[in-house]
Amino acid sequence: MARTMWDSSVGKKTVMAVSGLIMLAYLVVHMIGNLKIYFGAGEFNHYAHWLRTIGEPFMHYEWTLWLIRIVLVVAVAAHATSAYQLSRRDIKARPSAYVHAKPRASYATRTMRWGGIILGLFVVWHVLDLTTGTVHPGRFEHGHPYQNVVGDFSHWYSNVIYIVAMLALGLHVRHGFWSAAQTLGVGSRTRDRALKTLANVLALLLTAGFIAVPVGVMTGVVS
Amino acid sequence: MKLTLRVWRQRNADAPGAMSTYDVDGISSDMSFLEMLDVLNEQLILSGEDPVAFDHDCREGICGACSLVINGDAHGPERTTTCQLHMRSFRDGDTIDIEPWRAAAFPVIKDLVVDRSAFDRIIQAGGYVTAPTGSAPEAHATPVPKADADFAFEHAECIGCGACVAACPNGAAMLFTSAKVNHLNVLPQGAPERETRVLDMVAQMDAEGFGGCTLTGECATACPKGIPLVSITGMNKEWLRAARRVAKR
Ligand code: HEM
Ligand code: SF4
Ligand code: FES
Numbered sequence: 503m504a505r506t507m508w509d510s511s512v513g514k515k516t517v518m519a520v521s522g523l524i525m526l527a528y529l530v531v532h533m534i535g536n537l538k539i540y541f542g543a544g545e546f547n548h549y550a551h552w553l554r555t556i557g558e559p560f561m562h563y564e565w566t567l568w569l570i571r572i573v574l575v576v577a578v579a580a581h582a583t584s585a586y587q588l589s590r591r592d593i594k595a596r597p598s599a600y601v602h603a604k605p606r607a608s609y610a611t612r613t614m615r616w617g618g619i620i621l622g623l624f625v626v627w628h629v630l631d632l633t634t635g636t637v638h639p640g641r642f643e644h645g646h647p648y649q650n651v652v653g654d655f656s657h658w659y660s661n662v663i664y665i666v667a668m669l670a671l672g673l674h675v676r677h678g679f680w681s682a683a684q685t686l687g688v689g690s691r692t693r694d695r696a697l698k699t700l701a702n703v704l705a706l707l708l709t710a711g712f713i714a715v716p717v718g719v720m721t722g723v724v725s
Numbered sequence: 726m727k728l729t730l731r732v733w734r735q736r737n738a739d740a741p742g743a744m745s746t747y748d749v750d751g752i753s754s755d756m757s758f759l760e761m762l763d764v765l766n767e768q769l770i771l772s773g774e775d776p777v778a779f780d781h782d783c784r785e786g787i788c789g790a791c792s793l794v795i796n797g798d799a800h801g802p803e804r805t806t807t808c809q810l811h812m813r814s815f816r817d818g819d820t821i822d823i824e825p826w827r828a829a830a831f832p833v834i835k836d837l838v839v840d841r842s843a844f845d846r847i848i849q850a851g852g853y854v855t856a857p858t859g860s861a862p863e864a865h866a867t868p869v870p871k872a873d874a875d876f877a878f879e880h881a882e883c884i885g886c887g888a889c890v891a892a893c894p895n896g897a898a899m900l901f902t903s904a905k906v907n908h909l910n911v912l913p914q915g916a917p918e919r920e921t922r923v924l925d926m927v928a929q930m931d932a933e934g935f936g937g938c939t940l941t942g943e944c945a946t947a948c949p950k951g952i953p954l955v956s957i958t959g960m961n962k963e964w965l966r967a968a969r970r971v972a973k974r
Contacts, residue, residue, distance in 0.1 A: 511930075512927050512960075591936055592939065594829060596893075596936060602822035610941045677940070684954075687962025687964075694955070
C-alpha cells in the first residue's frame, strides 16, 4: 500500500494533502495560542510553559511537545519532498510553452510553488528566530517568549518577514485546502461552494490571526 | 474576410519547428475553422509549398480527431471542437496563432499533428468489461439507477481529443482518464474490474509521462464535451478506494 501510494502521482498527491492538512490543523491551534499575547506577559509565558507539561504526569516534561514536533517535521518533509517530485514531473510533462501564452493557466500552480518555497524558508527562519534564538535580532531568553516576541517585532525586518510569510500562507491555504478535498475525493458538485468558502475563511482567519501579533507590537498595544 | 495566420510548421518529429506567417483572403464567416485551413492549403499547394498537416476526421464534433491550439486556447475561443468552430468567431483582419497540442506525452509528428497514442494505451490498460458479447442483452436484465446512467453518460461523452492535456499547464491527462474511469466504474457492467481499472489506468497515465493535477481547472474549461473538473475528484476517490481494497486482498 505504501509503495502504491508513493509511486503514483495520485497517491503522492494524497501524501501532500494529508501532510498539508496536518500542518493546517496545527497552524489553527498555533494561531489561537499566539493571540494570548494580548492578555499580557504573565498569561502568555504561562501558556508557553504549559505546552511543555501537556500530558503530565503520564508524559514527562516536554514529551508531548517533542511528539508534536516530530509529527510536524515528518509532515513538512513529506510535503516538501512530494511537492518537489510532483512539480518536477509536471514541468517535464510540458517541455515547450505555447507561443501564444495565457498567463492565467498556471496562476494557482505558480502561487503554490513560490508560496510553498517562501513558507519552507520561513519555517526554518521561524524556528531559528523564536525557538532557538539563533537569528533573533534582540536579546533572546529561553522561557520568556513574550519578551522574545516583543523584541522580535521591534525590528522592522522581522515584521516584513512575518507579514509576507503569512500572506503567502493565506494564498497557499486558500488553494490548498480546497485542493486537498479534491485529492482526497471528498469534493463534489453540491459541496463545492461550501468547501471554497471554508478555504477562504480558514485562509483569512489564519493570516489575520497571525499578523495580529506583529501588528500588536508595532502599534504598541503589546509591549 | 482577410486573415493573417501564424502557423506552427515542423517538418517531422526531430526537426525544429517555428511559426510561419500566411495571409488568406476570401474567407466566409460561415466556414468552419478547418475549411479555412483547407483554403490556406489549396493556396499553398498551388504555389508549390508543403500544405499544413492537421488532424481531422468526422468534422461534426464527435470523433475527437481534430485538435489545434488557437490563440492559446485548445479548440479555440468557443466551447466546441475545432471542426465545429466557425469563422464568425473571428473578425476581418485578425491575426490568428495556430499551434499543436503541447505535452511531452503528445510528441509532434508534423506541423499541427501530434501523436496521441498514449491515450490508446491508457484505454488498453483499463482492460475489458466482463459483459457477454454477441446478441444484445435484454435491456432490463441489468438495472441501472437513473442517476448512475446519467453520470456514466456524461462521462462517456469524452471523445478523447486531448484538449484537456493541451490546456493543462502540467500536461496532465487526469480529466481524460477520469472520464473513462468514472464512465465504467459507476455501471454494474464495469463493477468486476472496478479496482484494477482505475489503478492500471492511472499507472499507465504516469508511465506515459503526463503530469499531475494541480487543480487549475484549465482542462475542464477547454473540454469541448463539458467533462467537469469534479470528475477528477471522483477518480481520486475511486483510486484511494481501490488502493485500500487491493492492499487488503
Ligand atoms: C515546506 C514548505 C511547503 C512547500 C514547499 C509547499 C509546497 C506545496 C506545493 C508545491 C503544493 C502543490 C502540490 C502539487 O503540485 O500538486 C502544495 C499543496 C498544499 N499545501 Fe503546501 N507547501 C509547504 C507548506 C505548507 C504548509 C505550512 C501548509 C499548511 C497549511 C501546506 C498545506 C498545503 C495543502 C493543504 C496543499 C494541497 C494538497 C493537495 O493539493 O491535495 N503547505 N504545497
Ligand atoms: S476530457 Fe474533454 S478535452 Fe479531455 S479528451 Fe475527453 S473530450 Fe477531450
Ligand atoms: S473532426 Fe471529429 S471531432 Fe473534430
